[in-house]
Amino acid sequence: MNEDFAEAVSSEEATPGASAPEETAAEEAVSAPDGKPEPSPGGKYSLVKQTGRLVNSGILFLLPGLRALRAAGQALLAAGRVLLVAGRALRRFFKKDSAPNLVLVTALLAVAASAAVSLAHTVTEPRIEARQAEAYASAMGTVFSGEDLRFTQSSLAENIYEGRNEEGRLVGFSVLVSARGRAGTVRMVVGISTAREVTGVTVVSHRELGDLTEIKKRGAEDALASLGGGMLP
Amino acid sequence: MTQTMRQFKNGIIDQNPTLVLLLGLCPALAATTTMMNAAGMGLTTMAVLLGSNIIISSLRKLIPAKVRIAAFTVIIAALVTVADLLLQAYFPALSEALGIFIPLIVVNCILFAQAELFAYRNGVVRSAIDGLTAGMGFLAALIAVAALRELLSAGTLFDFRVLPEAVPEIAVMAQPPGGFFALGLVIAATQAVRKRGKARETV
Numbered sequence: 001m002n003e004d005f006a007e008a009v010s011s012e013e014a015t016p017g018a019s020a021p022e023e024t025a026a027e028e029a030v031s032a033p034d035g036k037p038e039p040s041p042g043g044k045y046s047l048v049k050q051t052g053r054l055v056n057s058g059i060l061f062l063l064p065g066l067r068a069l070r071a072a073g074q075a076l077l078a079a080g081r082v083l084l085v086a087g088r089a090l091r092r093f094f095k096k097d098s099a100p101n102l103v104l105v106t107a108l109l110a111v112a113a114s115a116a117v118s119l120a121h122t123v124t125e126p127r128i129e130a131r132q133a134e135a136y137a138s139a140m141g142t143v144f145s146g147e148d149l150r151f152t153q154s155s156l157a158e159n160i161y162e163g164r165n166e167e168g169r170l171v172g173f174s175v176l177v178s179a180r181g182r183a184g185t186v187r188m189v190v191g192i193s194t195a196r197e198v199t200g201v202t203v204v205s206h207r208e209l210g211d212l213t214e215i216k217k218r219g220a221e222d223a224l225a226s227l228g229g230g231m232l233p
Numbered sequence: 234m235t236q237t238m239r240q241f242k243n244g245i246i247d248q249n250p251t252l253v254l255l256l257g258l259c260p261a262l263a264a265t266t267t268m269m270n271a272a273g274m275g276l277t278t279m280a281v282l283l284g285s286n287i288i289i290s291s292l293r294k295l296i297p298a299k300v301r302i303a304a305f306t307v308i309i310a311a312l313v314t315v316a317d318l319l320l321q322a323y324f325p326a327l328s329e330a331l332g333i334f335i336p337l338i339v340v341n342c343i344l345f346a347q348a349e350l351f352a353y354r355n356g357v358v359r360s361a362i363d364g365l366t367a368g369m370g371f372l373a374a375l376i377a378v379a380a381l382r383e384l385l386s387a388g389t390l391f392d393f394r395v396l397p398e399a400v401p402e403i404a405v406m407a408q409p410p411g412g413f414f415a416l417g418l419v420i421a422a423t424q425a426v427r428k429r430g431k432a433r434e435t436v
Contacts, residue, residue, distance in 0.1 A: 096297045096298075097297050097298065097299055101297060102297050102299055105295060105296060105297060105300060105304065106300050106303055106304065106307070109292075109296075109304050109308065110307055112311075113307045113308065113310070113311035114311075116311050116312075116315060117311050117314045117315060117318075120314070120315040120318045120319065121318060123318075123322075124318040124319060124321065124322035124323075127322035127323070128318070128321050128322050131321070131322070131325050205329065206332075207332045207333055
C-alpha cells in the first residue's frame with residue numbers, strides 16, 4: 001500500500017514536470033537560428049527523460065521523510081487513543097457525583113479557602129498588631145490614677161513596662177496580660193505599684209457578646225473601676 | 234420592567250430577605266442598637282454576600298450537588314474570616330462594636346438561601362446582582378430597625394441629636410425586647426407598602 005501511494009504520487013508529479021521542459025526546449029529551438037547546432041530530437045527526448053528522472057529522484061528523496069511522517073502520525077494517533085481511554089476512565093472515576101470527585105472538589109475548595117485566609121492574615125497582621133500595641137500603650141496610664149507617667153520597656157519581661165513620674169522616680173509597673181475568653185482573647189493591662197499592690201485593671205480588647213451581656217458588662221466595669229481601672233472599648 | 238429592575242425590586246421589597254422572608258433575624262435584632270452598628274453589619278454582610286454569590290455561581294458547574302452545602306460553608310466561612318481580619322485591621326472601632334457578630338455572619342441564613350436558591354442555578358452576572366440586591370434589602374432592614382431603636386432610646390440618629398432633650402427616652406428600645414418591637418413595626422410597615430402596591434397593580 002505504501003509503495004502504491006508513492007508510485008501514484010511520482011507518476012502524477014512526473015507528467016506535468018515532463019511537459020513543461022518540452023515547451024522550453026521548443027522555444028530554445030526557435031530562438032536559436034544563429035548557427036548554433038540544433039538540438040537533436042534524441043537530445044530533446046533525453047532532456048525530458050532527464051527532467052523526469054530528476055523529479056522522480058526528488059520524490060524518492062522525499063519518500064523516507066513521508067514514511068517517517070506517516071509513522072509519526074500513527075504513533076500520535078495511538079497515543080491519542082490511549083489518552084482518550086485513560087481520560088474516559090478518569091472521567092468515570094471523577095464523575096461529578098462520584099465519591100472521589102466529591103472528596104477532590106471539597107479538598108480543593110478547602111485548600112483555596114485556607115490560602116485566601118492565610119493571605120488576608122499575612123496582609124492584615126502587621127496592622128492589627130500595631131493597633132493592639134497602640135491600644136495597650138494608651139491603656140498603660142489608666143491603671144495609675146492621678147499621675148502622669150512615662151512608660152518604658154522593663155528589663156524584667158517583655159510584657160512589663162516601667163512607669164516613671166516627671167522626676168524620673170519609678171512609680172509602678174504596667175503589665176500587659178491576656179486571657180482566653182469565651183469568644184477569643186481578652187487583653188488587659190494590670191497596674192502594680194512599687195509597694196506590690198494592684199493599682200488597677202483595664203480591659204483593652206475583648207470579643208465577648210457585647211449587647212446581650214450589657215448588664216453583666218456594666219457590672220464588670222464597676223468592678224474594674226473599684227480596682228482603679230476601666231474598660232476601653 | 235427589565236429583569237435587573239425586577240431583581241432590585243425583589244431584593245429590597247417583594248422578597249426582602251429579612252422583612253419578608255424573615256431570614257437573618259439574629260443580626261437584625263442584635264446589631265441594631267445604633268445606626269452605626271447596623272450600617273457596619275449591613276455593609277459587611279452585603280460585601281460577603283456579593284462575594285459568595287459571585288464565587289458560588291462561577292464554580293457551580295464544578296461543585297457536585299451532594300457536597301454543595303459543605304462547599305458553600307467553606308466559601309462563606311473563608312470570606313467572612315477575610316472580612317473580619319480586614320475590619321480588625323482597617324476599621325477597629327467597628328470591629329470592636331460588632332465583636333462576635335461578624336464571625337456569626339457565617340451562619341447567616343441569607344447567605345445560604347441566596348447561594349442555594351440563586352447562585353447555584355444562575356450565571357455570574359445575575360448572581361452578583363442578586364447578592365447586591367439581597368444585601369441592600371438586608372442593609373435597608375437593619376437601618377430601618379436601628380433608626381427606630383436609636384431614635385426612641387437615645388433621641389439620636391447616627392449619633393446626631395434629632396429629638397429635643399425634653400422627649401423622654403425609652404430605654405427598653407436599646408435592649409433585646411426593643412429589637413423585637415422595632416422589627417415587628419418595620420415588618421408591618423413593609424407589608425402595608427406591599428399590599429398597597431399589589432392593590433394598585435390589580436386596579
